[in-house]
């Protein structure tokens with residue numbers, strides 16, 4: 053486990069801290085969405101409201117959960133952990149549908165705003181939050197949730213943190229529960245994106261300009277994708293290092309980017325509207 057102080061030094065946390073600081077400067081929830089909304093789902097616009105921002109999350113939550121077999125009736129009695137909740141774009145929807153939701157994020161200021169978002173557009177009585185202080189460990193008991201969910205977050209962590217959070221997701225999901233985790237893997241444009249990303253993360257560390265460019269959309273969008281993980285790499289890490297195993301494994305990928313999986317027990321399916329660079333791991337946790 054990395055100490056929270058060491059974790060703070062990591063370049064891939066820079067854009068989140070920068071946006072997190074902006075959420076602390078005050079302003080209405082709508083102001084916060086206008087200044088940081090692009091950090092979460094690329095929504096921009098001087099007229100953007102928190103309500104519209106949360107509506108995009110609700111739409112995605114309902115579509116993905118239905119596609120993964122979790123309609124409203126099945127979700128209703130469940131406790132769901134969301135890793136990388138941000139300011140609650142999807143969390144509000146989860147609280148409308150589940151019995152209890154735990155929002156986890158590396159940025160404590162986002163979690164504060166997440167509570168505010170859920171207070172306005174979800175069910176605050178169903179929400180608890182947990183700060184992922186070191187970027188890879190969840191302060192939650194073993195077997196304490198039914199579903200561990202994560203969307204557009206594990207691609208932004210250092211590789212070891214993404215794998216660590218995957219193992220943590222499996223640890224906290226009860227046996228028979230489900231992991232629903234989204235990753236980014238290689239696409240052709242990475243030939244240019246990877247070196248540009250490294251360059252931007254180096255620039256974030258330069259005192260005179262780092263702070264300034266960490267708040268700029270173009271630079272952040274190059275620098276924040278800190279890892280690429282293939283389904284085989286994730287599944288092998290679970291086999292090698294997790295106390296629990298996975299059953300009913302399905303890897304979902306974009307129809308435009310087929311993913312090869314050698315793990316013999318995994319089904320591989322294409323799913324409409326999955327981003328070409330993304331893939332999802334949906335599987336049942338087995339063991340204690």
Ligand SMILES: C[S@@+](CC[C@H](N)C(=O)[O-])C[C@H]1O[C@@H](n2cnc3c(N)ncnc32)[C@H](O)[C@@H]1O
Nearest residue numbers: 068092136137138141157158184187203205209
């Ligand atoms: C692109 S945002 C997505 C937020 C949310 N899932 C959504 O779709 O609106 C990524 C989120 O992951 C969080 N994050 C990044 N690295 C993390 C880590 N190592 N542990 C927990 N959260 C992390 C960021 O602070 C940010 O809130």
